[in-house]
Amino acid sequence: MSNLDFQPANDRYAADFGDRALLSIPPTRKLIVVTCMDARLNPSEFLGLKDGEAHVIRNAGGLAKDALRSIIISQRLLGTKDIVVIHHSNCGMLTFTDSALRSKIKEAHPGDTAISEAVKGLEFGPFANLDDSVRDDVSYLKNNPLVLKEGSITGWVYDVETGKVRQVA
Numbered sequence: 221m222s223n224l225d226f227q228p229a230n231d232r233y234a235a236d237f238g239d240r241a242l243l244s245i246p247p248t249r250k251l252i253v254v255t256c257m258d259a260r261l262n263p264s265e266f267l268g269l270k271d272g273e274a275h276v277i278r279n280a281g282g283l284a285k286d287a288l289r290s291i292i293i294s295q296r297l298l299g300t301k302d303i304v305v306i307h308h309s310n311c312g313m314l315t316f317t318d319s320a321l322r323s324k325i326k327e328a329h330p331g332d333t334a335i336s337e338a339v340k341g342l343e344f345g346p347f348a349n350l351d352d353s354v355r356d357d358v359s360y361l362k363n364n365p366l367v368l369k370e371g372s373i374t375g376w377v378y379d380v381e382t383g384k385v386r387q388v389a
């Protein structure tokens with residue numbers, strides 16, 4: 221089976237599409253979830269979110285800074301209020317440093333000055349402590365003047381061993 225062979229699955233999905241065509245753009249629970257792109261995480265399932273209820277913004281690590289553009293659009297144009305930041309145990313972001321990844325990229329393209337120039341100073345946002353990374357991201361959002369403060373901003377850790385979330389901020 222090819223990676224692009226998703227037609228059968230999509231046929232089944234579309235056959236059972238129900239009344240999803242009636243969903244509106246603004247998330248009904250006025251909720252933003254910022255979390256990691258890790259393939260093991262299924263935020264809609266582990267948080268019980270239905271289609272149309274929340275914006276789930278995902279990137280490597282679930283970093284708030286990386287999600288800022290989407291958060292602003294979500295709040296200012298689509299009416300969301302509460303923000304939930306969820307990082308997770310065994311995250312890949314705990315396993316490397318900026319300088320190590322920069323070196324790896326440069327070593328893959330020896331002598332390529334465009335690459336070495338492009339990667340210079342690029343920050344990938346790895347973190348050394350999981351709970352601290354969540355607290356830092358919550359503080360970042362609470363202190364960012366562009367983020368609306370009418371809803372709650374909380375931080376959580378998802379455990380890939382148990383599927384449980386626990387609040388840390």
Ligand SMILES: [Zn+2]
Pocket residue numbers: 256257258280281282308310311312313
């Ligand atoms: Zn991760």
